[in-house]
Amino acid sequence: MPNGIPAEVKEAARIARALSHPARLQILNELRDGGAYVMHLTAVLGRPQANISQHLMVLREADLVTAEREGMTVIYHVRNPHVLDVVDQLLVLARERAEAHRMDDVMVGVEELDGLRGKRQRRRKGKCRCPRCREEG
Amino acid sequence: MPNGIPAEVKEAARIARALSHPARLQILNELRDGGAYVMHLTAVLGRPQANISQHLMVLREADLVTAEREGMTVIYHVRNPHVLDVVDQLLVLARERAEAHRMDDVMVGVEELDGLRGKRQRRRKGKCRCPRCREEG
DNA sequence: AAACTCTATTCGTGAATCGGAATAAGGTTG
DNA sequence: CAACCTTATTCCGATTCACGAATAGAGTTT
Structure with a gap:
């Protein structure tokens, strides 16, 4: 080599x-406290299920998460909590850079597009029927 | 988007x-204490100068480093020291994963890894004639 | 069994990345 | 000026990535 x-x-x-x-x-x-079901992730992130699954595959292949079946559904957990520290650090860095550069540019107003794109597998935010969200209702 | x-x-x-x-x-x-000259990076990493410069461009465009000319040479610094915390955390994660998987690969220990920050290790690979290595000769 | 729900995978395409080679650009020295 | 040193950039091919679309599992219900 x-x-x-x-x-x-x-x-x-x-x-x-x-x-x-x-x-x-x-x-x-989203996996912070007790992991999350795939259907929850698709609901919260507002992305197509296939896309979520693809990203989960990347995280799996990097050994950052684990997946267990629970009947029809699958729940994901972070394999090593330290990865969340890295995520936090990255977000801290990002905020510090934003403050340093006073970047007040925004990428908002995209929520409206959810209505326009009535695509197939796309789900809306906030309407999650995963086991956890269900038992909290 | x-x-x-x-x-x-x-x-x-x-x-x-x-x-x-x-x-x-x-x-x-390598940018940890006091930054580093490009020629030093090429010597230590053992990569072609153009390649080092390309990677430095990526780091510059991500606002992670700064570059200042000093006559004929250029010295780079980390813009926000917090990024080094992220680097450390990534290395910790990598090592923990290695232990969890019981890789029989030869991996450096944490102690040696900390040694990467020392000046003594700077001359391990190739000879560097950057201003700093010169005055320490 | 069929129908349904939830998740994973494959396929195709456009975009991004990486690295080597060559070359350009900034600066110094003779 | 020319020659030289150090660094940056461009070009190009090979590889990888991201996404939508479609399809394929896996498990449940009827």
């Missing part, structure tokens, strides 16, 4: 790669 | 993306 890159550094880079998409950061955020 | 993703999450993902390459993690590691 030509490259003298320590295995740890390679692995750290792979982890960072798995964290390098907003949807995956949001997913990990 | 996807859904109503908070700006800070998008930014956090961009930062993670910038960290998602071993060379860039190594570069940031």
